[in-house]
Amino acid sequence: MPGKTISEKILSAKSGQDARAGDVVVCRVDCALGTDGSTPMAIDYFQAMGGTRVLDPQRIVFALDHYAPAPSRATTQLHQRMRDFAALHNIKLYDVGEGIGHQILVETGRALPGGLAVGADSHAVTYGALNCFGTGIGSSDLAAIFVCGRIWLRVPESIRVTLTGQLPAGVYPKDVALALASELGADGATYQAIEFGGPGVATLDLEDRLVLSNMTVEMGAKAGVFPADYRTAEYLDGRATAFPIGIAPDQDANYSREITIELGQLVPQIALPHHVDRVTPLRDAAGTAVQMVYLGTCTGGRVRDFHQALEVIRAGGGVAPGVQLVVTPASRQVLETLTRDGTLAQFIALGAVIVTPGCGSCCGTCGAIPGDVNVISTANRNFKGRMGNSNANIYLASPASCAAAAVRGSIVAPEEIRP
């Protein structure tokens, strides 16, 4: 028998079976996230299943992130149902303002090397940055986890993505993710896991890896898993009390496809409306006017994203007239850090709109974008209507590239603003 991928090893351990790509196994879940977008239906289904007791509430986390703050009476009622259910079953709930569930899960040390963490939201793939098999599930699955703590999963084939070299100045993990989306296409990794490896991994710190893992679902991937190393341990130090050393793939593991990305060869990338895989080098879109610059989300709403953006805006002398700059920290922890280190005050001085930590207007459920505008965003999706307005055009790029557009009022490479 050939060796195993990271995914096969984790799902073997969690199912107690010799799991190989293509097998369907039932796995014990280490942690499950429910958001306000998915949990109300899961509560209905739990009750319809005849559920009365949540088997292991310690393994479940709720986050009120999609409607934060609640934009209507109906969403307020969804929130209250979740609060009541969480209180009744002793489930930890992060209320409005605490941030995006995925970010909270990672910050609080719940996504651990070798673990299986699922989220009833597609961007649960983010946890892969910590060598955790993170995958998106539905409300039915979450209800079943309430009942029995387990989930059915088809063991995925894996695509190996080998990273070599080091990112040049002005090029960021988001550019790597967009280049990969361009290479694989929006369905290039469907039903499969992406497993990152190679010497370039060591040059990326945890916040960089989170961006890459987060974006793998835009290629259809079931998970986007990194190996664990000293940077993983550094990140978890102080967040988790004890954590395993991590799972590495066998040398002779089988991959469905192997791709190498030379980090040093990359230039800034941009996804054009309305497809995540409609990617070109950013310079080819230069000159396109933008009216809104959106910094935030589970892809680009962490501390370093705001630092990178601020550096470019300051170098460029501020925000162009007619551009609305929106800052949505991914979590309260991010907001607190930005407050402490002065970043937030600088964004306010630049005229930025500061939004409650959470999903913001990324998915159009809260604070939809106002008019028929061009938006450049640090988010992960640019579908027509995604931000709540189907007449808007959404461009996706790195925080630095978004910041450069804020300075110029049009799309421009960050190195032209900050040589």
Next chain:
Amino acid sequence: MTGRARVFGDDINTDYIITSRRKRESLDPQVLRQYLFEELDPRFAATVEPGDLLVAGKNFGCGSAMEVAVTAVLGAGIRAVLARSFSRTYYRNAVNNGLMPVICDTSAIREGDQLSVITNDGVSIRNLTTGETIAAQPVPKIMMDILAAGGLVLYFRQHGDFRI
């Protein structure tokens, strides 16, 4: 299961099936069905009939994992979706709600064709309009069991846990 083909293209994401802002106000499939595909085909909701079959190209249901993108389809009386490929979360949610996802070559199916989904001994599609038969990818046993139960809720009501 026999019905009329309602044909869509590639990369139909869940927000195109039902925009996520609609689920803020109601999770009721009978309410949500009125907004099915409202951005792509504003006439769809008024012309869909119980028994219609959705037909799409590659990567159907990509994007958000929201399950209303399945329950709203069921709410309109659609029992199966045929596509060249599905996003994995849509596929899961379909199985878990008893909406049959069929992976097959859909390129020769035209809007309005009468299709029959045949599920003995594997899955195949008979196009009654053209006389053509299309082979479909087999569905693993646990998924067939969940589909046969009518979804994960009914499966759990029967079994109380996974049986595999």
